[in-house]
Amino acid sequence: MILGDNHDVVSAEKRFSGIGVSSGIALARAFVRNNFFVEPDKYIIDDVAKDDEISRLENSIEVTKEQIESLKNQVREAASSKGEENIFDAHLLVLEDKVVLDEVRRNVREDNLNIEYAFYGTMSNYIEALRKIDDRYLRERVVDIEDVMRRVLRNLSSGEKAEHSARHPHVLVVPELTPSDTAQMDHSLVQGFATEVGSYTSHAAIIARSLGLPAVVGINRFCEQVHTGDQLLIDGYNGVVVINPSTSTISEYELLKKEKDKLSKGLEKFIDKEAETKDGREITLSANIEFAYESDLAKNNGAKGVGLFRTEFFYMNASSAPNEEEQFQTYSEVAKGVDPDSVIIRTLDIGGDKLSENPVKAELNPFLGWRGIRVSLCRPEIFKAQLRAILRAASSARIGIMFPMISTLDELKRAKELLNEAENELINEGVVYQRPAEIGAMIEVPSAALIADQLAKEVDFFSVGTNDLVQYTMAVDRINEKVSDLYQPLNPAVVRLLRETISAGHDAGIWVGVCGEMASDLYFTPLLIGLGFDELSVGAPRVPAIKYAIRSLDYNVCKSMAEDALSDISPDQILERCKKIALDSYPELIG
Numbered sequence: 001m002i003l004g005d006n007h008d009v010v011s012a013e014k015r016f017s018g019i020g021v022s023s024g025i026a027l028a029r030a031f032v033r034n035n036f037f038v039e040p041d042k043y044i045i046d047d048v049a050k051d052d053e054i055s056r057l058e059n060s061i062e063v064t065k066e067q068i069e070s071l072k073n074q075v076r077e078a079a080s081s082k083g084e085e086n087i088f089d090a091h092l093l094v095l096e097d098k099v100v101l102d103e104v105r106r107n108v109r110e111d112n113l114n115i116e117y118a119f120y121g122t123m124s125n126y127i128e129a130l131r132k133i134d135d136r137y138l139r140e141r142v143v144d145i146e147d148v149m150r151r152v153l154r155n156l157s158s159g160e161k162a163e164h165s166a167r168h169p170h171v172l173v174v175p176e177l178t179p180s181d182t183a184q185m186d187h188s189l190v191q192g193f194a195t196e197v198g199s200y201t202s203h204a205a206i207i208a209r210s211l212g213l214p215a216v217v218g219i220n221r222f223c224e225q226v227h228t229g230d231q232l233l234i235d236g237y238n239g240v241v242v243i244n245p246s247t248s249t250i251s252e253y254e255l256l257k258k259e260k261d262k263l264s265k266g267l268e269k270f271i272d273k274e275a276e277t278k279d280g281r282e283i284t285l286s287a288n289i290e291f292a293y294e295s296d297l298a299k300n301n302g303a304k305g306v307g308l309f310r311t312e313f314f315y316m317n318a319s320s321a322p323n324e325e326e327q328f329q330t331y332s333e334v335a336k337g338v339d340p341d342s343v344i345i346r347t348l349d350i351g352g353d354k355l356s357e358n359p360v361k362a363e364l365n366p367f368l369g370w371r372g373i374r375v376s377l378c379r380p381e382i383f384k385a386q387l388r389a390i391l392r393a394a395s396s397a398r399i400g401i402m403f404p405m406i407s408t409l410d411e412l413k414r415a416k417e418l419l420n421e422a423e424n425e426l427i428n429e430g431v432v433y434q435r436p437a438e439i440g441a442m443i444e445v446p447s448a449a450l451i452a453d454q455l456a457k458e459v460d461f462f463s464v465g466t467n468d469l470v471q472y473t474m475a476v477d478r479i480n481e482k483v484s485d486l487y488q489p490l491n492p493a494v495v496r497l498l499r500e501t502i503s504a505g506h507d508a509g510i511w512v513g514v515c516g517e518m519a520s521d522l523y524f525t526p527l528l529i530g531l532g533f534d535e536l537s538v539g540a541p542r543v544p545a546i547k548y549a550i551r552s553l554d555y556n557v558c559k560s561m562a563e564d565a566l567s568d569i570s571p572d573q574i575l576e577r578c579k580k581i582a583l584d585s586y587p588e589l590i591g
């Protein structure tokens with residue numbers, strides 16, 4: 001068995017399709033976390049713990065009864081009450097159902113199940129059976145019973161923090177994975193994830209790819225259909241998820257996994273090689289990372305340093321902004337991890353879909369709102385703590401810095417002024433520091449691409465954030481699947497902006513890279529190389545394949561294709577050109 005642990009597969013398999021946003025195959029037990037309710041984890045307890053577990057449930061039931069009685073009194077006392085409080089009698093009856101409670105005790109005594117799961121499992125079976133009965137009154141009672149069950153489970157976990165993640169390897173199932181979920185999850189246990197909402201460029205998808213975790217998003221009403229403890233197979237290549245896969249499905253996937261593993265093994269021999277086209281054009285191929293520990297992944301996959309270190313993610317778990325010292329330690333650690341190559345630190349880019357816990361109240365249009373450099377310029381104390389940390393870390397490592405979401409020349413100038421101020425503070429305090437080796441601007445907004453000639457005079461490089469550049473050029477929310485057909489990286493408008501940015505950068509003598517997800521797509525590599533990008537920065541696990549692709553391409557062929565593509569009138573035409581070269585050059589990667 002190469003695919004995870006296969007427990008007793010008894011139920012019939014069920015297949016679902018969604019969008020595969022991170023390739024790979026995972027097989028593990030599901031851990032389902034609803035926005036409103038966390039299905040309890042299932043585990044085996046020691047014999048000696050059984051009595052304690054059962055009395056925990058009994059206590060929790062007593063507490064629940066008291067809460068329901070008090071709710072009943074509140075409703076009765078309400079002036080407008082017309083006997084609605086009687087609904088709570090039905091709730092109290094559920095808590096006295098001897099058949100259910102005996103079954104729960106039996107699960108604990110005979111099967112050594114933890115009490116949360118024993119209670120949850122028994123109640124769920126009961127609910128499932130009621131749902132199937134052809135009696136409207138009984139079916140409607142399901143809602144009451146679920147309500148009571150959740151209340152008991154909440155009381156069982158009160159006093160401790162509710163179990164937020166499983167304690168064993170699992171596939172995480174959630175309606176939507178927020179960036180803070182991804183920051184909180186135990187990366188050593190999560191084998192992959194499946195969500196109801198999401199898109200290829202949502203941050204959850206980006207993180208899945210950068211950690212090499214198979215992921216499928218956009219599976220309609222999935223959370224209702226899978227339960228914690230079900231075996232779950234995630235096929236991130238084809239966007240398929242299978243609940244309780246049969247033995248023949250597992251064998252089929254074992255074969256696919258073997259094939260893919262063979263391909264990755266083959267790519268390993270290029271890890272130490274340069275990312276250079278067949279006719280000698282050298283490309284800097286670096287990695288995008290979100291967490292400090294990924295610097296090892298970058299190195300082990302043969303990346304030339306880190307081209308984008310997103311720094312918002314360590315703000316996610318914290319109740320306040322991280323202090324200068326904490327940031328200094330993290331930046332130094334990452335820089336040490338990729339030494340002698342460099343790391344480009346992107347200053348804070350909260351807002352958009354990256355920080356739902358933004359202290360500012362929710363905006364109607366977050367992607368067009370207070371985000372990226374706009375926040376940093378309004379919060380100089382937070383921004384300067386970050387700049388000081390970067391300047392200090394640069395004293396002993398090769399560190400670059402870049403500013404996100406630049407839309408005007410003035411913003412870029414003000415960001416640089418604050419960098420100077422932070423530097424002067426350190427000089428006055430006698431603190432050791434160094435100017436970053438390179439200062440760059442991200443080109444993610446069409447206005448920035450159109451004034452790239454003016455911006456170029458202020459910086460040492462441009463890094464194009466295509467995830468945002470595409471959404472702002474096409475006026476299409478990058479995480480809204482309803483308009484995803486308009487999210488067109490190869491739209492002639494986007495391709496022209498890329499070309500303009502490169503020309504402006506090169507005319508000013510600075511290098512130009514791409515750190516958006518376009519750089520990770522093997523079909524787009526011929527176009528990006530042909531347009532003249534000097535650097536591509538991609539999720540670390542993607543580095544070997546992109547390096548292989550670059551080494552299989554001829555720059556001059558790509559260049560003339562890109563020139564022709566600039567006169568194309570549709571994304572499909574451009575894609576056809578790209579596909580042709582990709583298939584001629586590295587069919588084994590995409591065929």
Ligand code: PEP
Nearest residue numbers: 444465466467468515516
């Ligand atoms: C981008 O917009 O392409 C980018 C790299 O930044 P982010 O995805 O973090 O917005």
Ligand code: MG
Nearest residue numbers: 444465467468
């Ligand atoms: Mg961006």
